[in-house]
Amino acid sequence: xxxxxxxxxxxxxxxxxxxxxxxxxxxxxxxxxxxxxxxxxxxxxxxxxxxxxxxxxxxxxxxxxxxxxxxxxxxxxxxxxxxxxxxxxxxxxxxxxxxxxxxxxxxxxxxxxxxxxxxx
Amino acid sequence: xxxxxxxxxxxxxxxxxxxxxxxxxxxxxxxxxxxxxxxxxxxxxxxxxxxxxxxxxxxxxxxxxxxxxxxxxxxxxxxxxxxxxxxxxxxxxxxxxxxxxxxxxxxxxxxxxxxxxxxx
Numbered sequence: 001x002x003x004x005x006x007x008x009x010x011x012x013x014x015x016x017x018x019x020x021x022x023x024x025x026x027x028x029x030x031x032x033x034x035x036x037x038x039x040x041x042x043x044x045x046x047x048x049x050x051x052x053x054x055x056x057x058x059x060x061x062x063x064x065x066x067x068x069x070x071x072x073x074x075x076x077x078x079x080x081x082x083x084x085x086x087x088x089x090x091x092x093x094x095x096x097x098x099x100x101x102x103x104x105x106x107x108x109x110x111x112x113x114x115x116x117x118x119x120x
Numbered sequence: 121x122x123x124x125x126x127x128x129x130x131x132x133x134x135x136x137x138x139x140x141x142x143x144x145x146x147x148x149x150x151x152x153x154x155x156x157x158x159x160x161x162x163x164x165x166x167x168x169x170x171x172x173x174x175x176x177x178x179x180x181x182x183x184x185x186x187x188x189x190x191x192x193x194x195x196x197x198x199x200x201x202x203x204x205x206x207x208x209x210x211x212x213x214x215x216x217x218x219x220x221x222x223x224x225x226x227x228x229x230x231x232x233x234x235x236x237x238x239x240x
Contacts, residue, residue, distance in 0.1 A: 005143040005217035006181030017139060017223050019185055021173050023125040053141050055175040055183045061126030063175045063183040065139055091231065097125035099230030103137050103223035110219035111211065 008051025008067055013105045015050055016068040022090075022098035024060040032094045035086050042082060048073025060096075067105070074102060128171025128187055133225045135170055136188040142210075142218035144180040152214045155206050162202060168193025180216075187225070194222060 002009055024032070040052060048069035056062030068074045077083060090098065122129055144152070160172060168189035176182030188194045197203060210218070 002217075006179065007141050007143065007217055007219045010221075013221075017137075017221065019137060019139065019225075021127050021185070023127065053181070053183055055177045055181050057175045057177065059126065061173070061175050063173055063185060065141070065183060065185075095231070097122075097127055097231055099127045099228065101130075101133075101137065101225045101228040103225040105139075105221045105223040108219065108221040111215070111217055 006053060006055075007110075008053050008065075010050050010067050010105075010108070013108055015105050016070060016074060017103045017105050018066045018068065018074055019101040019103060020064045020066075020098065021101075022062050022064075023096045024056070024062065024094060025096045026060075027093060035089065039083060039086050042080065043077050046073060046077045046080070049077070071102070126173060126175075127230075128173050128185075130170050130187050130225075130228070133228055135225050136190060136194060137223045137225050138186045138188065138194055139221040139223060140184045140186070140218065141221075142182050142184075143216045144176070144182065144214060145216045146180075148213060155209065159203060159206050162200065163197050166193060166197045166200070169197070191222070 043049060043066065044052065050067035050069060052064065052066045054062070054064040068077075160174075163169060163186065164172065170187035170189060172184065172186045174182070174184040188197075198207075
């Protein structure tokens with residue numbers, strides 16, 4: 001993402017978004033943070049990764065949106081062995097609830113100066 | 121949204137998501153909060169509104185995802201006169217940067233007990 005604004009400089013649509021909404025429980029904050037950062041580092045190395053945006057408020061509700069070139073890239077990352085372990089840990093230890101939506105971005109606009117330019 | 125978990129109990133796909141990512145500046149927190157809540161109240165009365173999820177972290181980066189039955193519902197809400205005023209206020213006063221993506225949700229899964237049931 002753009003470190004100044006937290007907004008991912010994605011290319012022109014179409015591309016895919018994975019919207020991951022979750023509610024954290026209160027356990028094991030440190031272990032969670034380490035694994036969450038590791039998943040960002042690992043996932044962003046996958047072919048077809050375009051960017052990621054994330055926010056979590058004081059109520060424990062968080063939204064992470066990762067952007068991908070196509071469905072094949074999303075599935076390859078979902079099946080990464082280390083990611084699979086993290087998904088199970090999230091389900092069993094860290095999330096009171098979560099929901100994942102896979103969506104095709106059809107149009108985009110905004111104030112972002114880099115809109116339409118995939119800045120690496 | 122589900123008040124216990126912050127996750128919107130959306131119906132089975134397909135439906136639409138509007139992903140609004142923003143970076144707040146530091147001005148006028150109170151005025152912003154009042155208008156932001158008003159927009160949630162007003163938008164959720166529009167035909168085709170399915171739900172909303174929102175999170176903003178301590179770095180000022182926020183993600184709000186609203187869910188809609190179709191593109192026509194999204195456009196009707198975008199053109200609401202009070203919403204148009206709020207959009208301008210956001211651009212000029214409250215956001216250092218923002219980006220909007222309109223995406224068609226193709227599949228969804230998660231731990232949400234209400235998944236696939238549109239709870240009103």
